[in-house]
Amino acid sequence: MIEVKYFGAVAEKTKCEFEKLSFSEELSLQKLLQDLNEKYEFEALTFSVAVNQKIVSKTSDYTLQTSDIVALLPPFAGG
């Protein structure tokens, strides 16, 4: 079971601020992002990805563990 948190414009697409997802085997971060992209159609939305409060710069190299918390952080522009 992992938790995914959504912020800003990403949360507007997912229509929720977080969700819990269960997976049977080892889950790569890249696969998770691809699945989420398919599900929510993020398309042109840019965001950075954090796992357990740390931004991951190379999402392709990362394997998730149970109880990891993933966060999708788009840049905000307002001021």
Add this chain to the structure above:
Amino acid sequence: MSSSTRYNRQIILSDIGEEGQQKLAKSKVLVIGAGGLGTAILPYLAAAGVGEIGIVDHDVIEISNLQRQVIYKTDAIGKSKAKEAKATITELNPLVKVKAISEKLSGRNAISLFEKYDIIVDATDNIAIKYLINDACFVTNKPMVYGSIFRFQGQVSVFNYQNGPTYRCLYPDENSNAINCEEAGVLGVSVGIIGMFQANEVLKMILEIGEVLSGKILVYNVLNNEQQKYDFEKSDIQTITREAFEEKYNKCEVEEVSFESVLNEMDNDEVLFLDVRNTDESPKISLRNQIQIPLMHLESKLENLDKKQTIYIFCQSGIRSKIAFELLQKHQFKNIKSIAGGALAMKQLLKEDKLKLKI
């Protein structure tokens, strides 16, 4: 009205004291944007006794600003934000030296501006400018206090602090279409809260107290008061040199004119028409004050041209004249324009003009 009475309530904090107050008096902070974030930040910096404050904003006050830009008054609508903000914080604390810069921040003024300050505060409302500020901060080695809002959430961080990670390390992809308050909407308090966080970071840095949000981004949700902090690392590839900065932000803008608009200057002795086509090209154009220097020889023949003269450059269709324009501009020619459409357009117009005169 002595300063020790004014700042008494912070001086008595053991973490600050007279020494801290001195640090504030010596510090110089540039706030870019006197909108929602800026108007929250500025009064607190002035109140705390920051020695010098610069305010950059080319905008004027509009009625829809007053919902969250709380230092402005209704009868100041239409006035310059930078100047009004300066007036307000000067009234609050006349001991602070304030400079109002009613200019748009660009690649041309960013570096020279940033060099005059110690800390740069990003209180802007669009992503492109944040990258510019980031890059100029990197080149001038200044920390950037970042703040931004999306509806009921905000982000705060300090970039490039003591060689720490930058905005690009966090968000390397410049192609974002994030929307600002005008499009997304915002409550005044949200922008005020994030502005407070930013002012707090500025003061922490100057006073050297607490933990600066360097390599950390704070994400705050005003609806449920939840805050998250995410760590991020410096990326070695997200650096920029002075040369790369100039290349990226100060690309030459070619000024084009239509031949129609300069037709009446054809016989003006003060003006020169420069034909950069090869000598075998047609249609031939022979204006009274004209010189032909083929583009490939232009650089070596520049001394034949007067840098102070108004020069209209043309080629066959307006393409090579733009290249000639860039070359001349690089060599400090100031009064130059490229004729759109080139000789092909000119010939047409000259024919029509001749016909008109015959009538």
Add this chain to the structure above:
Amino acid sequence: MKLSNSFSGALRTFTYFMASGTHYNLKGIDYISLYGEEPSAIEQVFAIYANVIEMDENGEVLNDQYAQLRATDYLKQYCSSNFLVNPPYEDWEVELH
């Protein structure tokens, strides 16, 4: 007699890079704007290419890269303020038959 497959391949490859705006010898030059605006400049490029290219008796192209270089150098000189083709063109290279 028809043109060889070798020539066909060489010509269409050259045409591709001329049409894409990404020919390696013309980096930084916006020559695409010349299409439509100054077709005679483009015409001259292909004339040089066709004049310079050589094939053996089996139709195998022998100097495609060199022909491309001579041809595109024309555009480079045409659009630059500080480039001169070296060695300068001989009449047979630039002739419009």
